[in-house]
Structures are given as C-alpha cells and as structure tokens.
Amino acid sequence: MCVTNQHRALQGINILDLTQAVAGPYCTRLLAGYGASVLKIERPGRGDITRHAGPFLKDIPNPEAAGLFLHLNGGKRSITLNLKSQTGRAIFLRLLESADVVVESYRPGAMTGFGLDYTTLAGCKPHIILVSISNFGQTGPYRDYEAVDLISQAFGGPLMYAQGYPNKSPLKYAGNTGQYYAGLAAALAAVAAAGVSKWQGVGQHVDISIIRALMSSPEHKPIISQYTGEPSRRVSNDDRSAYLMGAYPCKDGFIGVQGSGRGETWWPRVYRMMGMPELIEDPRFSTPADREANRDEFDALWYSWLAEHTRQEIFAAANEARYPLAPVYTPADLLTDPHFKARGFFERVRQPAVGELVRPGAPFKMSATPWLPSLPAPSLGEHNEQVYVEQLGYSKRQLVQMRMSGVI
Amino acid sequence: MAMLPLENVRILEIAEGVAGPWACSLLGDLGAQVIKIEAIQRMDQTRGQKKPKAGTHFYPNGEPGDQPWNINLTFIRTNRNKMSLTLDLSREKGLNLFKELVRVSDALLTNMVTGVPEKLGIDYTSLKKIRPDIIMLTSCGYGHSGPYARNVAMAGSMDPISGHTWLRGYEGEDPLSTSYSSHTDSVNAATNAFALVTALHHRRATGQGQHIDVSGIEALMPHLGESILDYTMNGRARNSIGNRHPQLAPHNVYRAAGDDQWVAIAVRNDHEWQAFCSAIDEPEWTRGSSFQTALGRWHNREELDRLIEGWTSTLPSRNIMSRLQHIGVPASLILDNKAVWSDPHVRASGFFELVRHQGLGEMEMSGLPWKMPATQGAIRLPAPLLGEHNDLIYTGLLGLPDSDYRSLIKEGFAGTEPLDRAV
Known part of the structure; x- marks a missing residue:
C-alpha cells in the first residue's frame, strides 16, 4: 500500500499479522507506520476483539467505529481467514511465500494446534521470522496463565508495587500501558530479527513475553533489593525525599513536578520560578537541612503561590527558570496545546465509518523516511478480494464458496 | 551462529x-x-x-x-x-x-x-x-x-x-x-x-x-490511544479509575494476608465469574442477584470489591494467584522488586x-x-x-x-x- 513514491524506512518488509487486542496490533501498527506492508489476518465474522471493545463512536457498538481498534490498526490491510480449517491453513501457507515476518499473539501452543508452529513455517519458508507475543512467554511454569493489562502490570511492572500511597493499594498505570510497552519492545525485536533474516539468511522464533519486557526495564530496579534486601515501596507525601515530586493543585487544575528533593541543583530554579529569588539566600530555605526544618513555612509559600496561578502561568514561569515542571493535561488539553499542534502530532484521517478521525500520530519524526500519516484502519475483510482474487488468483465464485464454508 | x-x-x-x-x-x-x-x-x-x-x-x-x-x-x-x-x-x-x-x-x-x-x-x-x-x-x-x-x-x-x-x-x-x-x-x-x-x-x-x-x-x-480517541470521537475527557476497568468487574487490587501484600484479580465474563465463585467455595453473597450478570457486577463493584477483599485478605497472594489461574481466572500477586528474584517463573525463564x-x-x-x-x-x-x-x-x-x-x-x-x- 505505497501511497507515495518516497522511500519508507521499513519498505519491503512484508508482515502477516495474526495478532489481536493491544500489544500485537501496536507492534504491527508501528511497523506499518514506518513503511512495512502489514496484512492483518482476522477471524471470520468477529475479527479483532478490539472491534468489540469501547470507546465506540457515539457509544454505539460498531466493529468499524471502535476507537481502540482504529488507533491500533491504521495503515494495515485486513483479510479474514479461519486458520482452524484445512483450507485456511493451506491459504496461509501460500501467503507465507511472500512474507518476511509473521507476528502472532495467540496463547502459547495455539500455533502448534493450527499446524503452524515455527518449525513448520521454517520448513516452508526457511528465513521466516516468527514473533510470538504472549503474557508470560512461550515457556515456564506460568506459560498458560491468563492476563489482562492489570495482571501484566501487577506481575511485570512498571513496578506497580511502588506506585500509589503507602496506606492504599498499589496502583497500575492507566489503560493498557503495559501492553503498549510490550508492543514497542516487540517492534524493536522484529526489525532487528528481520535484518538478520534479510542480510544473513537466518530466520528465528522471537519470544516476546509481556511481563519480561516490562520487568527488563532498569526502572524495575531489582538490583536495589539485591543489596538492601528490601523492595522499593510506595512513599508518602511526607517523605522528604519525595518532596516536590508528583502532582500539585493550582488555580485551574494541577501541575506535575520532578526535580528537587535533596538535590541542590533545582532549588534556585524553583525559587526563581516562584518569582522569589530572595529565597535562595533565605536562611530558612538555603540548605536541605534548613528546608527540612522549615518545611511548613515553605509549603505555605508554595501552595499559596500555586493557588494564585494557572497551569499555563506556572508552566511559563518554570520554562523561564528552566525548571522541569509541566501542567497535568487531561485528554482534552492534549488536543488544544499549541506545541503539539505546531508539530502536527495529531493526525486527521478519513475513516469511513467515522468521518474525519483525529488520532495520535508518529511517536518520532524521521527526516528522510517519515511516518505514514493518513492511512485509515481497514474494515473487516476489506482486502479479501484484493488478496484472494488479485494476488492468489482465486475466482470470485470461489471467494463466495470460501465465505459460505466459513474459511474467510 | x-x-x-x-x-x-x-x-x-x-x-x-x-x-x-x-x-x-x-x-x-x-x-x-x-x-x-x-x-x-x-x-x-x-x-x-x-x-x-x-x-x-x-x-x-x-x-x-x-x-x-x-x-x-x-x-x-x-x-x-x-x-x-x-x-x-x-x-x-x-x-x-x-x-x-x-x-x-x-x-x-x-x-x-x-x-x-x-x-x-x-x-x-x-x-x-x-x-x-x-x-x-x-x-x-x-x-x-x-x-x-x-x-x-x-x-x-x-x-x-x-x-x-x-x-x-x-x-x-x-x-x-x-x-x-x-x-x-x-x-x-x-x-x-x-x-x-x-x-x-x-x-x-x-x-x-x-x-x-x-x-x-x-x-x-x-500509549493512551483509547482515552484520546474517546475524546476525539465522543468529546469525553476520561478521569482516572485506578485499578478498575471501564466495563469489567471485579477488576481490582485486593489486600492479601501478610505485610503490604496485594493481589490483582480480573474477571472478564460470566464463565470466569462462575469459576471464580467456585474457587472461593461459593459463599452466600456470590449467589446474590446483583452479581449474576456482568452489568450487575460492574454497577455493584464497590460492594463486590469489599466482599472479595474479605476473602483475599485471609490468604497469601501467591496462593490466590495459583488457585485462580489454575481455573483460568486472571490473577497475580503484585510482584515487588525483591520477590522477583525468587519467583519460579522468572527463574525458569533464565x-x-x-x-x-x-x-x-x-x-x-x-x-x-x-x-x-x-x-x-x-x-x-x-x-x-x-x-x-x-x-x-x-x-x-x-x-x-x-x-x-x-x-x-x-x-x-x-x-x-x-x-x-x-x-
């Protein structure tokens, strides 16, 4: 689906996409956005489960107007195919002939059940890359355990145990954060493996475990407990080391801060931001010990200054003072901020069942091989005719037969 | 190689x-x-x-x-x-x-x-x-x-x-x-x-x-795609819902036995709900009419969460995880960065x-x-x-x-x- 003549970074990589939900589709979304050709193979009838999950346009369930699906599947083609049928499996193996990478997110063992395990695929296409994305990985005692993102985050992170207040429960990151992260790690591994296949002629089965991807981050910090014998814990707002970190209320919402604590670099900038440079020399607030001893006095100044100013006023003052502080944005704020507008981050795309759809755009900008900004997500089986008739040479009559027999 | x-x-x-x-x-x-x-x-x-x-x-x-x-x-x-x-x-x-x-x-x-x-x-x-x-x-x-x-x-x-x-x-x-x-x-x-x-x-x-x-x-x-599209399609700016889910219940983190120990549990459908009820030995409250449907569980999630915590708080989080996972219900302890060292799955995966x-x-x-x-x-x-x-x-x-x-x-x-x- 080359819309311009401009070369794309991942042009020439042909992907068969057997994934659904979030992690797998986000992986192939990234690959499609940077130019890979992605053929999404969906179950006949229902398709990807995110076609049946909210948010829907005007809250009316519609598999072609499901927001999460539309976000994750732009720039892909869709066919329907029943891999459980003998005919479906045979068709898949024909598609495999022109593929470089297969990405799948079935539960471990399901591909073997279809007769499409890695060994079989490699027998048909020696240099093929199979990327398997699963909750707990393809091996190990929890291989068959079930998960939703809450479970992935609970087990893998991002260090959920340390997020939240000490007198309340640990707190997960919003939405499907863990799944998106694993999708990103899978995309990274897929491109690396595709290169090995292309230039060295070596295929392989890449195993992406969502929990492993999450806990591999240095921010998971097991190394700390290796020496302290103690896990990282949730801290309270009274913990001095967490001082000036987190969200604070201001006149019209909240601002978020990092950088102060006991570190001395940031405090002069905080005082300048507040328009109170005299505090730098103030004996009550100039050293960490002073600030700790007079914390209530500082808090009084800090909270009343915040209460008198709006998010944008505080943000402007912080930038002037070169202090890393920013407004806490709601989803609505993201769309109106002039910076993201100027950078053209949000993209507008003609999405048939929706009209004009506004969605997040490129996660990074490449000067020579830009992201494809305007491709809609496919309707279920939108490309059946293109693929089955034009590419594989079935007749339209056969297409009808395959539909009636539940193959497509 | x-x-x-x-x-x-x-x-x-x-x-x-x-x-x-x-x-x-x-x-x-x-x-x-x-x-x-x-x-x-x-x-x-x-x-x-x-x-x-x-x-x-x-x-x-x-x-x-x-x-x-x-x-x-x-x-x-x-x-x-x-x-x-x-x-x-x-x-x-x-x-x-x-x-x-x-x-x-x-x-x-x-x-x-x-x-x-x-x-x-x-x-x-x-x-x-x-x-x-x-x-x-x-x-x-x-x-x-x-x-x-x-x-x-x-x-x-x-x-x-x-x-x-x-x-x-x-x-x-x-x-x-x-x-x-x-x-x-x-x-x-x-x-x-x-x-x-x-x-x-x-x-x-x-x-x-x-x-x-x-x-x-x-x-x-x-990584916030669904929340952003809910706004761009429907004008709805979502708020935080903690460990809960916009459609599913139970879907939360519950106190388990021990010092600061917790377990996450998510039930996605009626089938998993029935499995969950049998795993906790079907106490009287699970038979209440308010929890029989997905919609009912979601509307009564406050009460449901309280009742579930009554069960979880008596058991070690690992037992709950293993008991629920063995009947196909998504559950996990909140694995901290000390416990990760000895977790059998993490160890087995090298x-x-x-x-x-x-x-x-x-x-x-x-x-x-x-x-x-x-x-x-x-x-x-x-x-x-x-x-x-x-x-x-x-x-x-x-x-x-x-x-x-x-x-x-x-x-x-x-x-x-x-x-x-x-x-």
Whole structure:
C-alpha cells in the first residue's frame, strides 16, 4: 500500500499479522507506520476483539467505529481467514511465500494446534521470522496463565508495587500501558530479527513475553533489593525525599513536578520560578537541612503561590527558570496545546465509518523516511478480494464458496 | 551462529539519565558497539556525586567506596553493553576529537536540549558534512521543533503533560501527589532504540542516513490511544479509575494476608465469574442477584470489591494467584522488586544474567527484554567505569600516537576520575 513514491524506512518488509487486542496490533501498527506492508489476518465474522471493545463512536457498538481498534490498526490491510480449517491453513501457507515476518499473539501452543508452529513455517519458508507475543512467554511454569493489562502490570511492572500511597493499594498505570510497552519492545525485536533474516539468511522464533519486557526495564530496579534486601515501596507525601515530586493543585487544575528533593541543583530554579529569588539566600530555605526544618513555612509559600496561578502561568514561569515542571493535561488539553499542534502530532484521517478521525500520530519524526500519516484502519475483510482474487488468483465464485464454508 | 543484528554498527552516545543511555544499552544488547561520551568535567548525572554521603541505597550496602561514580546502582543498571570515553565538548579540541569519532561511526544518540548541538556545531546538518550517511537521533522531552522545543523536561514533567498523570490515580481522587513516573523513561528509551534500529535498517538497504526527532511526550501519548480517541470521537475527557476497568468487574487490587501484600484479580465474563465463585467455595453473597450478570457486577463493584477483599485478605497472594489461574481466572500477586528474584517463573525463564563488574564483583542483573534464540546476545559488558575505554578508543580506534594520548590525559580530556567541581 505505497501511497507515495518516497522511500519508507521499513519498505519491503512484508508482515502477516495474526495478532489481536493491544500489544500485537501496536507492534504491527508501528511497523506499518514506518513503511512495512502489514496484512492483518482476522477471524471470520468477529475479527479483532478490539472491534468489540469501547470507546465506540457515539457509544454505539460498531466493529468499524471502535476507537481502540482504529488507533491500533491504521495503515494495515485486513483479510479474514479461519486458520482452524484445512483450507485456511493451506491459504496461509501460500501467503507465507511472500512474507518476511509473521507476528502472532495467540496463547502459547495455539500455533502448534493450527499446524503452524515455527518449525513448520521454517520448513516452508526457511528465513521466516516468527514473533510470538504472549503474557508470560512461550515457556515456564506460568506459560498458560491468563492476563489482562492489570495482571501484566501487577506481575511485570512498571513496578506497580511502588506506585500509589503507602496506606492504599498499589496502583497500575492507566489503560493498557503495559501492553503498549510490550508492543514497542516487540517492534524493536522484529526489525532487528528481520535484518538478520534479510542480510544473513537466518530466520528465528522471537519470544516476546509481556511481563519480561516490562520487568527488563532498569526502572524495575531489582538490583536495589539485591543489596538492601528490601523492595522499593510506595512513599508518602511526607517523605522528604519525595518532596516536590508528583502532582500539585493550582488555580485551574494541577501541575506535575520532578526535580528537587535533596538535590541542590533545582532549588534556585524553583525559587526563581516562584518569582522569589530572595529565597535562595533565605536562611530558612538555603540548605536541605534548613528546608527540612522549615518545611511548613515553605509549603505555605508554595501552595499559596500555586493557588494564585494557572497551569499555563506556572508552566511559563518554570520554562523561564528552566525548571522541569509541566501542567497535568487531561485528554482534552492534549488536543488544544499549541506545541503539539505546531508539530502536527495529531493526525486527521478519513475513516469511513467515522468521518474525519483525529488520532495520535508518529511517536518520532524521521527526516528522510517519515511516518505514514493518513492511512485509515481497514474494515473487516476489506482486502479479501484484493488478496484472494488479485494476488492468489482465486475466482470470485470461489471467494463466495470460501465465505459460505466459513474459511474467510 | 549468526552475527548479532547490529554487529559492526558503532553508535555514539551523548546522553545522561535513563531515556538515552538505556536506549543505547538495548542497541548494545543487539550487538552494536556503543561509545558513551562523558567528561571528567561533567559525568552522566546518574553516576552521582564525587563524594556522596554514605548510607544511601544508591550504593551497594550503602557504601560509596573510593570511586562512587563507578558503582552507583542507578548508573550500573542503566548502562550495560557499552564503553566509556571521556571527552570535553566545551573545548575546541574536544569537538574536533568528537568529529573524528563521528567519521568512523554510524549513529549518534543525544539528549542534549534542543539548541545545544546547534551551538556546539554538532547538529545533524554539520555532522552530515563529516559523515554523509550518519544517523542522528535527538531525544528531548518536547522534540526538536515547536514553541516548547527548548524547554527542559524530565520524566516527572513529561508524564503529566502527556496525559498519563491525569489518567493514573485512585478513582475519584486528585492525581497522585507522589506520582512515580519512571515508566516514562522506559518508554522513551525503547522508542529511541526502535527508531534507531529502524533508521539503521533503512540505511543498510539504501545507504541513506537521517535525523530522527524524538519528543518523549509524543512517544508516550500513543500509549493512551483509547482515552484520546474517546475524546476525539465522543468529546469525553476520561478521569482516572485506578485499578478498575471501564466495563469489567471485579477488576481490582485486593489486600492479601501478610505485610503490604496485594493481589490483582480480573474477571472478564460470566464463565470466569462462575469459576471464580467456585474457587472461593461459593459463599452466600456470590449467589446474590446483583452479581449474576456482568452489568450487575460492574454497577455493584464497590460492594463486590469489599466482599472479595474479605476473602483475599485471609490468604497469601501467591496462593490466590495459583488457585485462580489454575481455573483460568486472571490473577497475580503484585510482584515487588525483591520477590522477583525468587519467583519460579522468572527463574525458569533464565531472566537474570550473571555479570562480573570490576568494582562490585559478581552480580545478577535483569536480562534482555526478548528471547531471540539465533541472535540472543547477552550482557557482554557491565556498565563501564568512567573513562574505562579511553586508551582503546583514542589510540586504538582513532589511532592517536601515545604521546598525543598522554597530552589528552594531561589536558583533562582523557581521565578516569571526575574533577572536584564536576557534578
């Protein structure tokens, strides 16, 4: 689906996409956005489960107007195919002939059940890359355990145990954060493996475990407990080391801060931001010990200054003072901020069942091989005719037969 | 055995913190030769202070030792698989040496604030003249263009402006006053690494280099896709719902037996609900009419959560996990970063790797994010000591005569100890 003549970074990589939900589709979304050709193979009838999950346009369930699906599947083609049928499996193996990478997110063992395990695929296409994305990985005692993102985050992170207040429960990151992260790690591994296949002629089965991807981050910090014998814990707002970190209320919402604590670099900038440079020399607030001893006095100044100013006023003052502080944005704020507008981050795309759809755009900008900004997500089986008739040479009559027999 | 995916690729890193350095470690995992450029005048801030106080958790057993900058655990865990070179970019001679390195390198990753590379004359346009196919990735909070381009950003300010802080919080409460936002760095690092691997793939196919402009905030926003599209399609700006789910219940974190122990449980459909009820021996309340349908469970989730916690709080979290998972109900203990060491699944997967570090001896470290059997790679190098590879790079790679190298030491370019005034 080359819309311009401009070369794309991942042009020439042909992907068969057997994934659904979030992690797998986000992986192939990234690959499609940077130019890979992605053929999404969906179950006949229902398709990807995110076609049946909210948010829907005007809250009316519609598999072609499901927001999460539309976000994750732009720039892909869709066919329907029943891999459980003998005919479906045979068709898949024909598609495999022109593929470089297969990405799948079935539960471990399901591909073997279809007769499409890695060994079989490699027998048909020696240099093929199979990327398997699963909750707990393809091996190990929890291989068959079930998960939703809450479970992935609970087990893998991002260090959920340390997020939240000490007198309340640990707190997960919003939405499907863990799944998106694993999708990103899978995309990274897929491109690396595709290169090995292309230039060295070596295929392989890449195993992406969502929990492993999450806990591999240095921010998971097991190394700390290796020496302290103690896990990282949730801290309270009274913990001095967490001082000036987190969200604070201001006149019209909240601002978020990092950088102060006991570190001395940031405090002069905080005082300048507040328009109170005299505090730098103030004996009550100039050293960490002073600030700790007079914390209530500082808090009084800090909270009343915040209460008198709006998010944008505080943000402007912080930038002037070169202090890393920013407004806490709601989803609505993201769309109106002039910076993201100027950078053209949000993209507008003609999405048939929706009209004009506004969605997040490129996660990074490449000067020579830009992201494809305007491709809609496919309707279920939108490309059946293109693929089955034009590419594989079935007749339209056969297409009808395959539909009636539940193959497509 | 195949060569690693990025074998024969050389990457220069001028970055500190996590988002840049860990990206380069991931590229090192894939086989790239990474040269981390620091200065004895200014080290990566995660190396900490030259003479820190004892007793902090940044150092093994709280002991900073006589070279604390080499054993700071924040630095150690974020900088595997790379070499360290010291080079002072604030002097002309340092810039010239840097340009010599660019000539023999494939890519540069930096998180210098927008405007700084331009001021130093090492922006993409300048470097392209030295090495036409160079790939330069700039990783900044706000990116390389737009009204906020020159603003400073850290994880704790990117998290709020990306929408994550607002949407992460206990249901019905203000955003967290203790927000812990380090996932921001993880996302940015993985995004940087994915971007560079993608650009390297393109370069290998076509010979063309390019500039990659990463805004850490923009890298984070797609991870909130469903909330953003609910706004753009329906005008609904969502609020935080904690550990709950917009449609499913039960879906929460519950107190388990023991000190600060918790278990997450999610029930996706009637079938799992029935399995859950049988797993907890079907107490009277599970038969109540309000919990028989998915809709009923969701509407009565407050009461449902309270009743479930009555059961979970009597049992160890691991027992609950195993009991529920064995009948197909998603459940997990909240695995902390101490318990992870002894978890049977994590152990069986061979996640941790044994590494030998010059200052710390043998230690186990978290392994790679993926399993890629034909090209798995490993933690080949522990985080480097400051300037550990100066000799190798100056005299080996750049071919400087010994006398020139000795001058670099004398003039404060090459060194292994930070200056006293260094941060």
